[in-house]
Amino acid sequence: MRILMVGAGAVGGYFGGRLLEKGEDVTFFVRPRREQQLREGGLVIRSIHGNFQTPVCTLTPGGEAEAFDLAVLAVKAYHLDRILEDVRPYIGSETMVLPLLNGLTHLDKLDEAFSPDQVLGGLCFIETTLTAQGEIEQYSDRHDLMFGERDGSVSDRIRRLEKTLNGARMNAVRSDNILMEMWKKYLFISTFSGITSLMNSAIGPILETEYGSGITRRLLDEIAACARHREPSLNDTLVDGVFKVVSSLAPQMKSSMLRDIEKGSPVEADHLHGELLRMAGDREDLPLLRTVYTFLKTYEANRLKETKAAL
Template sequence: MKILVVGAGAVGGYFGGRLLEKGEDVTFLVREGRKQQLEKTGLVIKSMHGDVVLSPKLLVSGEASEPFDVILLSMKAYHLDAALKDVNPYIGPKTVVVPLLNGMAHMKKLTEVLGEQQVLGGLCFVEATLDADGAVVQTSAIHDLVFGERSGEKSDRMTRIADAFSGTKANFELSENMDQAMWHKYLFIATLAGVTSLFRSPIGPIREDALGAVTIRQTLEEVAAIMKTVDAPLGEGIVDGNWDKLHSIAGSMKSSMQRDMEKGLSVEAEHFYGYLLEVALENGVGAPTLEKIYANLRIYEAQRSLI
């Protein structure tokens, strides 16, 4: 299959790189500056699962190419509109798009622009960042990408994609309950990103502090309550399950949002928390902890804009 990865940052570079390392036909759609960097250094992955230096095929928006079979969207949510314009020439009638963005707000836009049939469900769990030289640095045991039909159907195209995604050094998993998986990921990452960015700390010190642990629990419960008002298919006991997960992951774990703040980059405040608080307001759900997390991110963005 011809695979296009939109972005060669931490997420796209890691999972696209693992597919390329296996021998799949992978091209990265990147900006000119990143293209020049990758042409000079190669796509460098430094990981506990194996280091590799690759020579990827690269496209810059506007360059000609035949349509691709699978497109992985790995950019931040605030780049989605631009990415949809950039990727449009490379979408054919049978192209499927796998979004790896966090949250759920992007799904409506994707289906409106591309159509229901061309948008699959997707998510990933990976602790990765780009270092000063543009190398992808992946730092924990977790490196999972989950994909599937949003209807839960195990279609022929899913079988073909699963075959292409198999046999890599990352975990690519076909799910038959993708809608629930995306909401569960949203609950987990909204909590992890929220508390680590609020306290400017990895998860370990937060959960070890009594009031920090209370904040974790309150965030989980508030987000779950908001999600239930829009009939999100949350599994029984998911709050307790995520509580246990947040206490079992490495204490050094940071969210990508926290890492972006440390680098002075923009954050996905509206996509993550503005969306949830809008739903909360519409449905009369109180979310005082989430409001503090959102305010923290808004204040950060306001200060960042002054620099």
């Protein structure tokens, strides 16, 4: 299977690297600056699951290549619109499109850009970051990639994809209810990224404070209330399970959003927390979620001012 890994950052670089390590045919779709980094030093993974370094095959926008069998979208949501136009020439009518973005609203864009039948459901759980030197650092036990047909079927192509992903040094899991898994991830990542970014802390110190656990649960409940306007089946048992996952995280874990803030990088405020607020409109009391969103939008505004001042 010819695989186009769209993005060679913390997520795409990690999972694409693990597939290369297994021996799969992987090409990384990247910008020229990242291509230069990869040419000079190769793809470098430093992980508790084992280090790996290798030269890679890259493709930049406008480059010549035939359509791929699988395109894995591993980019931030704020890059998606531009990426869709650039990657279109390499997506054929039979290409599977596997998005690993947070949230769910990107599915509408992908369905519009390609045939809805091509677009799978997917998500990942991994704590990883890209260093200034272009190396990928991966910190925690979880390095999970979940995928499936959105209608829950076990198709021939999903079996082929499962065979391709299995055996790589990662936890690849096929789900027969991938949309519900994506909703659970949405609740989790919005809560985890929101509380750690707002408090500027790894999760452990937050939960250890007198009110930290209760505030985190309140944020999750507000997020779930918003999400139910789009998916009413998100019941209390499911939300309890999400909170259990948040509460059991390693104390030192930080969200990728907090790591982006620490580096002065863009964040997915509108794609995650902003979209939840749009789902609810004015129909819910959401003081914590609105506080998180306001904090993130203030960060974005200050970052923009600093960027303009530096020019």
